[in-house]
Amino acid sequence: MIIIGEKISIIAKKVREAMMKRDPKPIQELAEAQWKAGAHFIDVNIGPAEERGEDLMKWMVESIQEKVSLPLCLDTTNPVALEAGLKAHNNQWGRPLINSTSNEPERYVMLELAAKYNAQVIGLTLGKGGLPADAEERCAIAAEIMARAGECGVPLEDIFLDPLILQVCTMQDHAMHALRAIKMFQELNDPPMKTVVGLSNISNGVPKQMRSLIDRTYLTLLMYEGLTAVIMNPLDKELMDVLKTTKVFLGKTLYAHSYLEM
Amino acid sequence: MAYVIPKETYTGRVLELEFGKALRTAKVGGENTLPFLSFEGELPNKPVIAYEIQDTLPDDWPDTVKNLYADVSNNPVKWAKYCQDELKAQAIAIRLVSTHPDRENRSPEDAAKTVKEVLSAIDVPLIILGSNHIEKDAPVLVAAAQAASGYNCIIGKAQEGNYKTITAAAMAHNHKLIAMSELDVNLSKQLNILITQMGFDKTRLITDPMCSALGYGLEYTYSVIERIRIAALLQNDTTMQSPILGDVGMYVWKVKETLAPEVDVPLWGSLEDRGIAWEALTATAMLIAGANLLIMRHPKAVETVGKVIEELI
Numbered sequence: 001m002i003i004i005g006e007k008i009s010i011i012a013k014k015v016r017e018a019m020m021k022r023d024p025k026p027i028q029e030l031a032e033a034q035w036k037a038g039a040h041f042i043d044v045n046i047g048p049a050e051e052r053g054e055d056l057m058k059w060m061v062e063s064i065q066e067k068v069s070l071p072l073c074l075d076t077t078n079p080v081a082l083e084a085g086l087k088a089h090n091n092q093w094g095r096p097l098i099n100s101t102s103n104e105p106e107r108y109v110m111l112e113l114a115a116k117y118n119a120q121v122i123g124l125t126l127g128k129g130g131l132p133a134d135a136e137e138r139c140a141i142a143a144e145i146m147a148r149a150g151e152c153g154v155p156l157e158d159i160f161l162d163p164l165i166l167q168v169c170t171m172q173d174h175a176m177h178a179l180r181a182i183k184m185f186q187e188l189n190d191p192p193m194k195t196v197v198g199l200s201n202i203s204n205g206v207p208k209q210m211r212s213l214i215d216r217t218y219l220t221l222l223m224y225e226g227l228t229a230v231i232m233n234p235l236d237k238e239l240m241d242v243l244k245t246t247k248v249f250l251g252k253t254l255y256a257h258s259y260l261e262m
Numbered sequence: 263m264a265y266v267i268p269k270e271t272y273t274g275r276v277l278e279l280e281f282g283k284a285l286r287t288a289k290v291g292g293e294n295t296l297p298f299l300s301f302e303g304e305l306p307n308k309p310v311i312a313y314e315i316q317d318t319l320p321d322d323w324p325d326t327v328k329n330l331y332a333d334v335s336n337n338p339v340k341w342a343k344y345c346q347d348e349l350k351a352q353a354i355a356i357r358l359v360s361t362h363p364d365r366e367n368r369s370p371e372d373a374a375k376t377v378k379e380v381l382s383a384i385d386v387p388l389i390i391l392g393s394n395h396i397e398k399d400a401p402v403l404v405a406a407a408q409a410a411s412g413y414n415c416i417i418g419k420a421q422e423g424n425y426k427t428i429t430a431a432a433m434a435h436n437h438k439l440i441a442m443s444e445l446d447v448n449l450s451k452q453l454n455i456l457i458t459q460m461g462f463d464k465t466r467l468i469t470d471p472m473c474s475a476l477g478y479g480l481e482y483t484y485s486v487i488e489r490i491r492i493a494a495l496l497q498n499d500t501t502m503q504s505p506i507l508g509d510v511g512m513y514v515w516k517v518k519e520t521l522a523p524e525v526d527v528p529l530w531g532s533l534e535d536r537g538i539a540w541e542a543l544t545a546t547a548m549l550i551a552g553a554n555l556l557i558m559r560h561p562k563a564v565e566t567v568g569k570v571i572e573e574l575i
Contacts, residue, residue: 253499254448254493256448256449256451262501
């Protein structure tokens with residue numbers, strides 16, 4: 001399971017303030033903590049970044065990779081900022097991941113950037129017509145993204161399809177739709193397409209004390225369906241323990257009494 | 263369309279381990295593919311075979327193998343030199359069986375003295391084994407590790423019941439260490455974790471999943487080794503990437519097929535040939551499963567397995 005650490009996000013007050021002040025320390029600390037906890041990518045979410053997005057993304061990438069030998073998941077809707085991040089990215093630690101392209105015309109450019117910079121890219125199955133209704137609609141959008149990737153010269157192995165996780169508290173049916181989509185995405189190609197989710201979306205809007213439980217339980221189901229990667233909080237020890245335990249059940253980790261410590 | 267050989271890609275690699283001193287070291291491991299699949303990856307080091315000797319007369323060995331060493335087995339130094347000089351051993355494994363409470367129950371000091379004498383007489387790498395008595399092996403191997411300080415030996419076997427003391431001794435005197443568990447892949451992993459959690463460097467560790475002879479559970483050993491290698495190479499499990507030991511001789515030379523005289527089982531053919539074949543076949547199966555280091559007794563079996571290695575790599 002590829003873990004993409006989600007903690008560096010403009011939504012978090014501490015991170016937002018550090019971004020504004022260009023103070024690298026809090027950001028570097030969060031990156032290092034996630035690395036030590038087992039993250040394989042660090043997500044860098046700077047939001048729409050309409051003003052000076054270029055500068056900000058470049059500074060973020062350089063500040064983080066100065067301390068952490070991991071590839072980054074560059075998360076912004078601003079393609080100019082994204083390109084600045086790709087240019088600054090140190091590929092010695094692995095290829096960057098673009099978060100994300102979709103079926104919305106303004107996000108097509110992300111595939112071109114993936115081709116230009118040999119990056120991997122998340123394909124969010126969200127189209128022009130609003131939220132996808134079910135797993136089948138998600139697959140139809142996925143197929144369009146895959147076709148477009150072919151035109152841009154992005155290999156299908158470099159795409160992580162994201163079924164778009166929606167909050168269970170108001171859109172309960174979508175929990176199952178997304179799970180089915182994870183299974184169906186894999187059948188769209190041989191070798192199977194890679195998949196990814198933004199896990200915590202599932203628990204948006206539920207009382208705070210229940211969020212971790214909901215995230216954990218849903219992660220197990222997603223893993224059972226063959227999920228490749230997950231955007232989540234690796235500092236949540238209970239969540240990490242569930243991930244490790246599910247890997248044992250799936251035969252991906254050899255059991256030993258101390259498996260949680262590894 | 264031309265046939266394309268399907269190839270597996272591996273994310274892990276077996277750790278490389280070197281033991282012995284100066285110019286006469288032996289190196290095992292380092293491969294990033296399943297055994298002998300050289301078209302899929304690298305196999306930088308061939309498996310190594312060590313000759314087994316003991317610190318006392320091998321009274322429990324059958325005549326077919328005991329008699330070969332009749333002139334030297336009353337003295338471990340002579341025995342070791344014979345293996346090195348006459349049999350051209352790549353490595354020697356001395357088993358300190360005399361320290362077992364049911365045998366001569368010799369002291370750790372005696373064992374240390376023997377180890378020192380053997381080490382000063384040979385220059386091939388040495389593996390130092392206890393008598394496989396959980397309580398007694400701890401003080402014996404502590405004394406032996408100290409006596410062998412600076413020689414970069416392999417000592418063992420550390421087991422669930424005594425690993426702390428033996429690991430500490432290997433750490434203090436810079437030796438390599440065998441971690442042994444009894445035919446259980448999960449306990450094998452657990453022991454490796456516990457040993458490395460003591461601060462012992464995983465690159466100095468050897469895994470012994472416990473050998474068994476052909477016809478006496480070899481398929482269990484085979485499956486355990488296979489699962490360990492799959493974890494190490496395909497799942498990049500960093501706790502399972504140590505080289506693997508096959509302690510073949512002691513399991514082979516006590517089974518019916520290597521003991522029963524021709525008069526009792528005429529259809530089974532020559533007793534000596536049968537024993538050699540049994541040891542060679544068991545050893546070869548261990549290699550094909552993934553063993554990197556073997557301990558064996560009969561020179562003709564060693565020679566046969568040596569040829570197999572040459573032909574497969």
